Structures are given as C-alpha cells and as structure tokens.
Amino acid sequence: MQNLEAFGIAGGQQQTNLSYEALVSQTGVATPMTGAIPSSGNELIYSVSINGLDYSIIGGEDGNLPFVALVDPSGLATPLTGATPTGNGAIGSVDINNLNRSIIGGYHNTSVPYAALVSPSGVATVITPSPAANGAIRSVSINDSGNAIIGGRQNGGGAFSSDPYAAIVSSSGVASIVSGATPASPGDIWSVAINSSGQGIIGGWNTNGFLPYAAVVSPGGVATAISGDVPVSSGVIESVAINDSGVAIIGGAHNGQNEHYAAFVSPSGVATLITGLPNNKGEISAVDINSSGNAIIGGNHFTFSLTYIALVSSSGAVVPISGDFPQFNGTIRSVAINDAGVAMAGGDHVDSQTPYLVLIAPNGVATNIVGYAPIAPGSTYSVDLSDDTIVPPTIGSGGSYVDALFPLSTQVLPNHHRALYGYSENCPCPGGQPNTPHMSCRDKTEYVIWLAPFGSYAHNKKQQNFPSITNWIGGAMVGFDYRGIESAVVGVGVAYAFDRANYGENRGHARVHEEFLALYGSWEGNHILIESALWGGFYQMHNKRNTLGFIRSKSHINGWLFNPHIEVSSPFYVKEDWIMLSPFVMFDFANNWQGKIRETGKSGLNIRIGRAYTSMLRTEVGLKIYETLKFNWGNVVFEQKGSYANKKPFHTSSKSAHFAGSPATFDVGLFPGKTQNLGIIQVSSQIIPCRNKYPYGSMSYQGEFGSKFQSHTLVFEVGKRF
Structure with a gap:
C-alpha cells in the first residue's frame, strides 16, 4: 500500500455512467482509489471531503x-x-x-x-x-x-x-x-x-x-x-x-x-x-x-x-x-x-x-491536474483541499551549504599541510648516509604553489520535513605558501566548487556555484602542530522547486559564507622515524548568510522568503597514522585516519513565507536542525622528491558515515616548491 501524501481529493462521474474518485498526491499525480x-x-460521486491528516470521505450513489x-x-x-x-x-x-x-x-x-x-x-x-x-x-x-x-x-x-x-x-x-x-x-x-x-x-x-x-x-x-x-x-x-x-x-x-x-x-x-x-x-x-x-x-x-x-x-x-x-x-x-x-x-x-x-x-x-484525470463524457462534482500539504515544508538544499565548504576546510587544505610538513626532513644524501643523524640533504623550500582538484559525493537521507538530498560536487583550490619562517607556514588560496543538489520525492534540484578565499597558516613545536585557516566566500544558488512534482518554480539565491578552522595535533614517532602517530582535534564553525528567496514561475505557486542566517559547528577528534618510506630520490608517505565528527547546527527555526500575491503566511524550513554524528575513515599517500625541481603529488580519500548522512571525497594535489 503506497502513501500518496494527498493534498486534495476529487469526485464525480466519467465515461457517462462510471464514478470518478481520486486522491491527488504531492507528486502531482491524481491516483484512483x-x-x-x-x-x-451506474455510479456517481456527489461529494468528497479531506482533512488535515489526509483522511477523507466520499459519498454518492x-x-x-x-x-x-x-x-x-x-x-x-x-x-x-x-x-x-x-x-x-x-x-x-x-x-x-x-x-x-x-x-x-x-x-x-x-x-x-x-x-x-x-x-x-x-x-x-x-x-x-x-x-x-x-x-x-x-x-x-x-x-x-x-x-x-x-x-x-x-x-x-x-x-x-x-x-x-x-x-x-x-x-x-x-x-x-x-x-x-x-x-x-x-x-x-x-x-x-x-x-x-x-x-x-x-x-x-x-x-x-x-x-x-x-x-x-x-x-x-x-x-x-x-x-x-x-x-x-x-x-x-x-x-x-x-x-x-x-x-x-x-x-x-x-x-x-x-x-x-x-x-x-x-x-x-x-x-x-x-x-x-x-x-x-x-x-x-x-x-x-x-x-x-x-x-x-x-x-x-x-x-x-x-x-x-x-x-x-x-x-x-x-x-x-x-x-x-x-x-x-x-x-x-x-x-x-x-x-x-x-x-x-x-x-x-x-x-x-x-x-x-x-x-x-x-x-x-x-494548472490542470495530471495522472488519473476523469475521462469524458463526465463532470467533476466535488473537490476539497487539505489545508497545508500544498505548502512546501522546506525550500532549498538544506544543510548542503557545508557539503562543499567542509571538504575544502577539513580535507583539501589539511592534506596540503601534511603533504609537506616534516616528512621529507630526512632525505638521504647522495652517495651515502648523512654525517649526523639529523642532517638532511633536501633542497630548502621557501615558496610553494599548488593545485588541488577534488570531487565529492554526499547523501542526506530524509529527515524532519526535508527530502533526501544528493550532492555531486566538483572543484579545485589553488594556493601559495610562504615557508621562510622557521617552524611556520603562512599562505593564501582561492577555491571554486560546483554543487549539483538533487532533491528526493521529485521536489526539484539546485545548481550552486561557490567561490572562496582562504588565509591559512601552521606552526610546529615539540610534539605539537597547529593548523588554522579563515575561509570566506560567496555562493549563487539556482534553485528549481517542484510543487506536486510537475509545477516548476525557479529562484536565484545569493549568500556568503565564513568559516574559521583550527586543528591541533600531537605527532610523535613510535618506531624509529618511519611510523608516527598523531592524535588530533579539529573545529570548523561555518556561518551562512542566505539572501532573499523570490521564486518565479508561470503557475503562480511562487514563494517569498526574507534573508536567513544559520551556522554549523563541526568538531572532529581522532587519530592519524603515518608510515614513511625513504628513497634516495625522496619519500613516500602513507596516512590512515580514524575519527569521530559531530555536526551541530544552529539558528535553524522555520522562516515566515508567503505565496506571491497572497497575504496568508506560513512557515517553511530552510535548514535542518538535527545534529549528526559521523564515523570517518581516511587513506592518503604523498610522493615528495628531495629536489625542488621535481613536483610533488598526493592523493586522498575520505569517507564519512552516519545514520542519515554519508559522503565520499577524493582529493588530488600537485605542487611546485622553489
């Protein structure tokens, strides 16, 4: 038995003497009872009625x-x-x-x-x-x-x-x-x-x-x-x-x-x-x-x-x-x-x-109702509407605003830090071992320019009133490091991401363009590494929302994001100088200022909503393990990570909305309010030559898994030191 989530009901007569009785679902299909x-x-439905719980009654002969x-x-x-x-x-x-x-x-x-x-x-x-x-x-x-x-x-x-x-x-x-x-x-x-x-x-x-x-x-x-x-x-x-x-x-x-x-x-x-x-x-x-x-x-x-x-x-x-x-x-x-x-x-x-x-x-x-429409000759004798099911419970891509930002702030940039920080210190000298245990023959690096393309898939299951949302994300980050300060790195980067968000229940989809600027830095002490960044950027969302599955409303929603990031870890070797453990804790606080929603569409079921603000605190704690293989030409580093993350949203209450041309207001959800608990695994590898004339490269995969959410992100990086 299927749940039609009926918003309306109709009854009458069709094909001269046959009754017509149908529920109309939120997917826009009139379905026979x-x-x-x-x-x-020899039949006829004279009267129908439906309540706010989608139960109905029909009468006729x-x-x-x-x-x-x-x-x-x-x-x-x-x-x-x-x-x-x-x-x-x-x-x-x-x-x-x-x-x-x-x-x-x-x-x-x-x-x-x-x-x-x-x-x-x-x-x-x-x-x-x-x-x-x-x-x-x-x-x-x-x-x-x-x-x-x-x-x-x-x-x-x-x-x-x-x-x-x-x-x-x-x-x-x-x-x-x-x-x-x-x-x-x-x-x-x-x-x-x-x-x-x-x-x-x-x-x-x-x-x-x-x-x-x-x-x-x-x-x-x-x-x-x-x-x-x-x-x-x-x-x-x-x-x-x-x-x-x-x-x-x-x-x-x-x-x-x-x-x-x-x-x-x-x-x-x-x-x-x-x-x-x-x-x-x-x-x-x-x-x-x-x-x-x-x-x-x-x-x-x-x-x-x-x-x-x-x-x-x-x-x-x-x-x-x-x-x-x-x-x-x-x-x-x-x-x-x-x-x-x-x-x-x-x-x-x-x-x-x-x-x-x-x-x-x-x-x-x-707009004509489609699906199981009555067949001529005949007439629709009675109709009724459930009060609020035509009102969309949610609009937009929900919490997807972080699904491109968090891969950049928690994976792309941290992977870059780890790719070059300390793991090539002990490059072997040509012709033999270094004269002292701590002597390194790597080229000195003062500047780094790097490129990191990435791709991500994220899926949120249906929760609260939000449909399931599937995000396909692609983008890249370009950065420039200054490494002339002892034990420290400062840098600046720009990033772009494109997000295609598909809404479940035939509710539509969105295309989101996001542009970011990042100021980042890190400092390494004795068994401590601190990495931080300030992310800021803009997005342009082209949202297409379906009412009843077939009535299209479009909107262009602009907004901007700000996200401070900090990670503190404590790396230490456990087996000579090739196996290292690094417990860590990481915080991101994403802030989203979303602009007005002004839908357009020929049906007239177009919604108006004012500006909105929401935020999300992401906390991650876990352990990283590094294995370093040393060769005369450079090092190969493997990394594994296991961690737990908590994503806590704030300011997610529904916003007042109204249809264009209607004074009646109603509440619509823009951002889900459920906290997510995630288990995370990551594997990565870096190839770092001793000589700066050769580029370095890295590849990383991270998976995040929860009861209502999962994501998979693949990051590549290539860079040049000088």
Missing part, C-alpha cells in the same frame, strides 16, 4: 443505492458499518473533521431524508430526531468539536413543494431545528457551513416566489437573516462557506435568476455585494473562503452556458483565472481554497461533456 468504490456501472466510504491516506476506501442508508437513494453531502469524525447526508428508501455521524472507525449513527419523510439532506458540515449543521428539505412531494429544513447537530448526534429567522415554506436549504466556534451559515430559497434565502446561525441555533446587499426577486443561494473569524461568503442567482449573486457576509449577518462579476445571465454555484478572508467563486454565465471561475480577495477584488482556463460551455460545480491561498476547482466544459479539474495559484493561474 482502491477498495470499496462504486462498481455497478452506486446502482441507485446510497454509497459512502472512508478513505485512508493511501487511497484505500472502506465501507461504513452501523446505521447505514438502505434502499434507493444517494449520499449528496459529506464532511470530515481533523479528528476523523464525519457527517453524511442524503436520502434513502426512495424519499426519506438521511443524516448520520460517522466515528473514526467508520460506524454510522443516525441523528435524532430525524427529518420528516419525503425530503433529502442536501448539505452537511462538521467542525473539530464534533458539532455539525445540516440542511435540506422535508414534508414534501418534490423539490419545489417541501418544507425547508436546517438543524444544529451536537457531537452526540442530537439535532436541534434552527430557530429565529427561518425560511418560509415551501423552500429548500441548498448549502450549510459551520466554523470552529460553532457559527454557521445557511442558504437556499423559500416561499412560493422562489426567493433567495441566507442567514447566519449562532452556536445555539438561532438564525439571523442577512441584511445589507441582499439578493432580490426570485433566485436561490446555492453555496455558502464560513471561516473561523465568522466571515462568510454566499453565492447563487437572483433578480429572476437573470444575474449572478455573490457576497461576503459579516459575523453579524451584513452582506457586502461582490462586484465585477459577469453581466450576463448565470449563477454562482460554488464558493469557498479561507482564514484570511480570500475566496474563490465558480459557476457559469451567458445564459448558463459559459464556465465562470474567479478568485476574490478579502477586499472584494475579483481576479479571473488564467492558464488552463475552462473552454466553451459548462459550469464549475465545486471549489476549495486553503489557508495558503491555493485553490482547486472542478466541473465540466467543452459543451458540458469534458470533466474539468485544476489547481489554482494565489495569483489566479490554473
């Missing part, structure tokens, strides 16, 4: 029988048990909260309204008292406290001769009929919604004049009819939504059903008309609103034939969508918008025959 899904050949199932994050549908609906009917509305408690509504036994609470394990319990016969529950909504609201019709012989019905349902399943400014008969409640405080909104129509009706409902179940810019003449409120601030949005048609109607509604019930809608005859059949008060509306226009969809800011500004816009005739049947300002819409277009299903960025750019 499995398990208990409709199979009669299967062979004229009511259908409902819970769906786990892998896409496996499980039928309900308990007081499930029976006989001919359909489940027309479902909702699930973040505690995996659900409510479902519809009708069964041909004409009996049906509403039930559903436990997390899938046991249905019918609400009491139930609505009267001859009707249907059209709409349901539940909050995280388990309190719900339901609406529809009862006591009627048909859709236009029934009594309107609306009730508040307690978490124990007791229904209380809404009181106050309730709709008059005949009528029908088409849509309901409830927020976390128990405030509700209901909409539909009432009286023989088919007048639009909308009211806010208190947690105690008292309805207050909306005032202000109320709909006029005959029509209907088809869709309502409310956020946790108590701000609602309603949509439908009015003025003899000749005009669109959409309005924001204050917590006290005052409606403010949303202007800028099409002037042609049509309807707003779907609305939704997020915590920031930004909304999405959809429906049709021009005598109900052209699909219409738009984003609406909290100030009422209407932004028609662009990108994968619906074509020709059709309607938008369902919309959803999450707190990041990302929306989803479903319906049909192309003469109402082709299902339409898109993701919409906060700037209004629509």
Whole structure:
C-alpha cells in the first residue's frame, strides 16, 4: 500500500455512467482509489471531503443505492458499518473533521431524508430526531468539536413543494431545528457551513416566489437573516462557506435568476455585494473562503452556458483565472481554497461533456491536474483541499551549504599541510648516509604553489520535513605558501566548487556555484602542530522547486559564507622515524548568510522568503597514522585516519513565507536542525622528491558515515616548491 501524501481529493462521474474518485498526491499525480468504490456501472460521486491528516470521505450513489466510504491516506476506501442508508437513494453531502469524525447526508428508501455521524472507525449513527419523510439532506458540515449543521428539505412531494429544513447537530448526534429567522415554506436549504466556534451559515430559497434565502446561525441555533446587499426577486443561494473569524461568503442567482449573486457576509449577518462579476445571465454555484478572508467563486454565465471561475480577495477584488482556463460551455460545480491561498476547482466544459479539474495559484493561474484525470463524457462534482500539504515544508538544499565548504576546510587544505610538513626532513644524501643523524640533504623550500582538484559525493537521507538530498560536487583550490619562517607556514588560496543538489520525492534540484578565499597558516613545536585557516566566500544558488512534482518554480539565491578552522595535533614517532602517530582535534564553525528567496514561475505557486542566517559547528577528534618510506630520490608517505565528527547546527527555526500575491503566511524550513554524528575513515599517500625541481603529488580519500548522512571525497594535489 503506497502513501500518496494527498493534498486534495476529487469526485464525480466519467465515461457517462462510471464514478470518478481520486486522491491527488504531492507528486502531482491524481491516483484512483482502491477498495470499496462504486462498481455497478451506474455510479456517481456527489461529494468528497479531506482533512488535515489526509483522511477523507466520499459519498454518492452506486446502482441507485446510497454509497459512502472512508478513505485512508493511501487511497484505500472502506465501507461504513452501523446505521447505514438502505434502499434507493444517494449520499449528496459529506464532511470530515481533523479528528476523523464525519457527517453524511442524503436520502434513502426512495424519499426519506438521511443524516448520520460517522466515528473514526467508520460506524454510522443516525441523528435524532430525524427529518420528516419525503425530503433529502442536501448539505452537511462538521467542525473539530464534533458539532455539525445540516440542511435540506422535508414534508414534501418534490423539490419545489417541501418544507425547508436546517438543524444544529451536537457531537452526540442530537439535532436541534434552527430557530429565529427561518425560511418560509415551501423552500429548500441548498448549502450549510459551520466554523470552529460553532457559527454557521445557511442558504437556499423559500416561499412560493422562489426567493433567495441566507442567514447566519449562532452556536445555539438561532438564525439571523442577512441584511445589507441582499439578493432580490426570485433566485436561490446555492453555496455558502464560513471561516473561523465568522466571515462568510454566499453565492447563487437572483433578480429572476437573470444575474449572478455573490457576497461576503459579516459575523453579524451584513452582506457586502461582490462586484465585477459577469453581466450576463448565470449563477454562482460554488464558493469557498479561507482564514484570511480570500475566496474563490465558480459557476457559469451567458445564459448558463459559459464556465465562470474567479478568485476574490478579502477586499472584494475579483481576479479571473488564467492558464488552463475552462473552454466553451459548462459550469464549475465545486471549489476549495486553503489557508495558503491555493485553490482547486472542478466541473465540466467543452459543451458540458469534458470533466474539468485544476489547481489554482494565489495569483489566479490554473494548472490542470495530471495522472488519473476523469475521462469524458463526465463532470467533476466535488473537490476539497487539505489545508497545508500544498505548502512546501522546506525550500532549498538544506544543510548542503557545508557539503562543499567542509571538504575544502577539513580535507583539501589539511592534506596540503601534511603533504609537506616534516616528512621529507630526512632525505638521504647522495652517495651515502648523512654525517649526523639529523642532517638532511633536501633542497630548502621557501615558496610553494599548488593545485588541488577534488570531487565529492554526499547523501542526506530524509529527515524532519526535508527530502533526501544528493550532492555531486566538483572543484579545485589553488594556493601559495610562504615557508621562510622557521617552524611556520603562512599562505593564501582561492577555491571554486560546483554543487549539483538533487532533491528526493521529485521536489526539484539546485545548481550552486561557490567561490572562496582562504588565509591559512601552521606552526610546529615539540610534539605539537597547529593548523588554522579563515575561509570566506560567496555562493549563487539556482534553485528549481517542484510543487506536486510537475509545477516548476525557479529562484536565484545569493549568500556568503565564513568559516574559521583550527586543528591541533600531537605527532610523535613510535618506531624509529618511519611510523608516527598523531592524535588530533579539529573545529570548523561555518556561518551562512542566505539572501532573499523570490521564486518565479508561470503557475503562480511562487514563494517569498526574507534573508536567513544559520551556522554549523563541526568538531572532529581522532587519530592519524603515518608510515614513511625513504628513497634516495625522496619519500613516500602513507596516512590512515580514524575519527569521530559531530555536526551541530544552529539558528535553524522555520522562516515566515508567503505565496506571491497572497497575504496568508506560513512557515517553511530552510535548514535542518538535527545534529549528526559521523564515523570517518581516511587513506592518503604523498610522493615528495628531495629536489625542488621535481613536483610533488598526493592523493586522498575520505569517507564519512552516519545514520542519515554519508559522503565520499577524493582529493588530488600537485605542487611546485622553489
């Protein structure tokens, strides 16, 4: 069973009579559900809902029988048990909260309204008292406290001769009929919604004049009819939504059903008309609103034939969508918008025959969902979004900023120090042994110029919210030493590294160019060697981030690095003058000042993040072993190292971010905060001629291994002394 990490859900009908039910994963693939899904050949999914834990519920009909199932994050549908609906009917509305408690509504036994609470394990319990016969529950909504609201019709012989019905349902399943400014008969409640405080909104129509009706409902179940810019003449409120601030949005048609109607509604019930809608005859059949008060509306226009969809800011500004816009005739049947300002819409277009299903960025750019898309003829009847899975938990290459710096500071430069320090002191003199035990016949060296190309592979496993990251790094360092000071070396070097970082889970990749300047030096005393360096440099990151696996956002991120390095070792011979041990301790403190992130991309899912600072302390302690083979022409030195390293990050808290064009903010991780403990092995060899007219050379391999990280670095060096 695969984990799809669903960010959304969609349901409807395809191929004329087959149901369509799909989860959409963060890799951007709409995947069909499995398990208990409709199979009669005469099927339809009317309603879907998904919570923040990626659990969902779907409802519809299967062979004229009511259908409902819970769906786990892998896409496996499980039928309900308990007081499930029976006989001919359909489940027309479902909702699930973040505690995996659900409510479902519809009708069964041909004409009996049906509403039930559903436990997390899938046991249905019918609400009491139930609505009267001859009707249907059209709409349901539940909050995280388990309190719900339901609406529809009862006591009627048909859709236009029934009594309107609306009730508040307690978490124990007791229904209380809404009181106050309730709709008059005949009528029908088409849509309901409830927020976390128990405030509700209901909409539909009432009286023989088919007048639009909308009211806010208190947690105690008292309805207050909306005032202000109320709909006029005959029509209907088809869709309502409310956020946790108590701000609602309603949509439908009015003025003899000749005009669109959409309005924001204050917590006290005052409606403010949303202007800028099409002037042609049509309807707003779907609305939704997020915590920031930004909304999405959809429906049709021009005598109900052209699909219409738009984003609406909290100030009422209407932004028609662009990108994968619906074509020709059709309607938008369902919309959803999450707190990041990302929306989803479903319906049909192309003469109402082709299902339409898109993701919409906060700037209004629509992108078709790919993968298991519904097949024409058909329509997407219902969509929903999990609040935060469209928001990337992380951006960038994480802690990879040290994956090129640390090989330079802990391997390339230290290898250079060891290649020439002291191991050729006892070069044999031509023609025999030196006259004294400590006499050396090597050429005196005052200056050294050297080149060290290197390559490195590093892999970080998935940790916290960061995907696995694989780094392929190549670069080189050029240095110049001054060795005219007794027992000391000072030098300067420049280095360049290129890092290709590939992100797991199809999240994208980065190309990083890094340029460094290093000032270094060392001093040798009696059984003590101190090596130090100051590293500073700049980097330019070209980051490509994938949303849902296929929507690309690009950014150019600049920053600079500063890293002081020090190593203290205590070398001593244990076997004459050819085997030496050197216990050591090494410290690096890498500081990263990262610039702003300003993503671009045609989808509009582009993120803005301010400057950031992070740092990492790397501590390494271990033992080095050297074996020196002496020849008349020079020395060959072999080195082995075993050590332990600790990499401790600092200042890794998430940064506030927002999508371009959206006022809603969210937190995004830039750098992982986990400490890494590593085991390290290194083997190297140096060839050092006695005469300066010959170049020297060295080669080194180092491997670092931890539970979440491993790296392999190969360094070559060639230099000329004079």
